[in-house]
Amino acid sequence: xxxxxxxxxxxxxxxxxxxxxxFTDQGQPGDALKILKDYGMNLIRLxxxxxxxxxxxxxxxxxxxxxPRTMLLARRAKQLGIDWMLDIQYSDFWTDPGKQLPPxxxxxxxxxxxxxxxxxxTFSVLTVLKESNLMPAIVSVGNxxxxxxxxxFGQYPxxxxxxxxxxxxxxxxxxxxxxxxxxxxxxxxxxxxxxxxWLDRYFAAGGADFEYIGMGYYxxxxxxxxxxxxxxxxLAVRYRKDMIVTETAAGFSLExxxxxxxxxxxxxxxxxxxxxxxxxxLYPMTPEGQCRFMTELMQTICQVPEGHGKGFVYxxxxxxxxxxxQWANDDGIAYIHDTRPGGNEWANQTLFDYDxxxxxxxxxIRDFEPK
Numbered sequence: 001x002x003x004x005x006x007x008x009x010x011x012x013x014x015x016x017x018x019x020x021x022x023f024t025d026q027g028q029p030g031d032a033l034k035i036l037k038d039y040g041m042n043l044i045r046l047x048x049x050x051x052x053x054x055x056x057x058x059x060x061x062x063x064x065x066x067x068p069r070t071m072l073l074a075r076r077a078k079q080l081g082i083d084w085m086l087d088i089q090y091s092d093f094w095t096d097p098g099k100q101l102p103p104x105x106x107x108x109x110x111x112x113x114x115x116x117x118x119x120x121x122t123f124s125v126l127t128v129l130k131e132s133n134l135m136p137a138i139v140s141v142g143n144x145x146x147x148x149x150x151x152x153f154g155q156y157p158x159x160x161x162x163x164x165x166x167x168x169x170x171x172x173x174x175x176x177x178x179x180x181x182x183x184x185x186x187x188x189x190x191x192x193x194x195x196x197x198w199l200d201r202y203f204a205a206g207g208a209d210f211e212y213i214g215m216g217y218y219x220x221x222x223x224x225x226x227x228x229x230x231x232x233x234x235l236a237v238r239y240r241k242d243m244i245v246t247e248t249a250a251g252f253s254l255e256x257x258x259x260x261x262x263x264x265x266x267x268x269x270x271x272x273x274x275x276x277x278x279x280x281x282l283y284p285m286t287p288e289g290q291c292r293f294m295t296e297l298m299q300t301i302c303q304v305p306e307g308h309g310k311g312f313v314y315x316x317x318x319x320x321x322x323x324x325x326q327w328a329n330d331d332g333i334a335y336i337h338d339t340r341p342g343g344n345e346w347a348n349q350t351l352f353d354y355d356x357x358x359x360x361x362x363x364x365i366r367d368f369e370p371k
Contacts, residue, residue, distance in 0.1 A: 004302075004370040005244055005311025007043040007085065008036055008351075012063040012319045013073060019324035023356045032318045035358060036351075037080055040366035043137060044077045045085040045246065045313045046070045050103035050121065051092045052332075060093050060332030061325075061342070067125060074134045083137035085246075085313070087185070088125065088169065090118060090142060090149055093328070093336055097147045097187055100154070101336065111153045111161050115168045118150075122172035130176060140183040140214060140246070141169035146194055156198075163207035170208040181211035185246055189215030190223030192231040199239060212310070213239065214246035219293065220277045229300045236308035245301060245312040249349040250293035251278065251285040252361070257347050257354050260321035268343030269327065285348065290361045298368050311370075317351035319344060 013032055023032040033044070048070050052060045063069070074084045089095045092103045102109070106117050122141070129135050142149045145166075148156040154165050170182050184202075186195060195215070213235060217228050232243055251273040261268055273285065283289040301309035319325070326342035333342060347354060351362050 003310070005043050005313065006040045006365055006368075007045055007244075007246075007311060007313035008041050008317050009045040009047070009247065009313055009315045010036075010073065010318055011045070011047045011065050012316055012325060014069055015061075015063045015325045016318060016320050016322055019322040021318075021320040021322045021325070021356060023318065023352060025358045032352075033076055033080055033082065036317070036362070037082055038366075039358070039362035040368070041082065043083045043085060043313070044073065045087055045140075046073055047087045047089055047143065048125065049089055049092050051105060054331050054335075058331050059329070060335055061329035062094070062327050062332065067128065071129070071132060071134055074129075074136070078134060085138040085140060085183075086125075086129075086136040087140040087143055088122060090121070090165075090169075093332055095142075095149070096144045099336055100147065100149045100151045102150045106150075111164065114150050114153055115164045118165050119168040119172045122169045123176055126173060126176040135177055135180060138181050138183055138212065139173050139177070140185050141166055141173065141210070143185055144187040144216065145184065146186045146188065146198060157201065159201040159205040159207075163202055163205035166202070167206070167208035170210060183212035183214045183244070183246065184210050185214035185216075187216040187247075188222045189217040189231055189245060190227035192227075192234055195231060195235055196238065211242060213241050213243045215243065216247035217245050217297070218247070218249060219281045219283060220251075220273050224282070225296050225300055229303070232301070232304045232309060236305045240306075240308070242308050242310045243301075243304060244310050245297065247315045248297060248312055249315045249317075249346070250283055250290045251349045252287045252290040252353070252359055253348045254278075254285045255348070257321040257344070260323075260347070260354050261343055262323045263343050267341050269340045269345045270343065271348045272345040273349055287360045290359065291364050294361050294364055295368070298365075298370070302370050314351065316346050316349075319346045319350055320352060320356055321347035321354055
């Protein structure tokens, strides 16, 4: 199967490296991107935030994924012969089903002005990338869009504005990079009703067409592999679009990593995948369980009808629990009005162990042959 994606979201990699993270394969230190490429990775995904800084220039954390830092990682990937996917989030920090905050510079704009801002920003970003010879292979317009974007104007179920905003981004991609395919990305790939309702309403509101349906699938949050399979199979027949499981991960350990983060208990969020959240999933939090998950996931994607399953992107496989690399620092937490502390909540779901050594799932990914 040609052009089958074995992707990795490495948006936090620069921060991990800056905080002292070291990656090794078979005992030999190396560049994480080169190691991942050697294990089959052929695409990286990078999130883009408009302005992830306070008014006086302090970063929010989690990689500080502004355009210059995104370009640094994209250039490193290109130099290694790796493609990349741009995930434009239209926000200054995290977007997900629970929050879709407009960028600070867009506060106070009405729906008409927001539509124009989306177009202008997307056009500007892609123009810079084009002039820098860093054009992405795929552009994801928005991130985890099940509850909309640019709240409150684009909040679900206001599909008139959802369609307007996303179509503006798509038009800008078509104008600057007509050959680059576009993705619409929803979370929770197990919920067929969510996808069909959302996509039907989007197209009914005049939403612009796109090439890829992206979906998230985390087994401890979303459901079973069978539910993911049934959803992908239905979407393939219903919409005739290619699909990428564009966010996924599974754990390899239930051992806490507090001593690696060196944070007091009240300053760390702890692992998202823990004994309570994984109690009912079929994949044990061991290296073997992680391998089993990846095997079944890749097999499921390959079996989507008419070849519409085009691959996966593993989310943050290199987010090591090094001191200083957090999902958000105090400024970031204050900006999104969250109540959780900082710290790393992902280190037991990476593809490197806590010390940065490659895990067995990487060899499995490398050796998997899509059919």
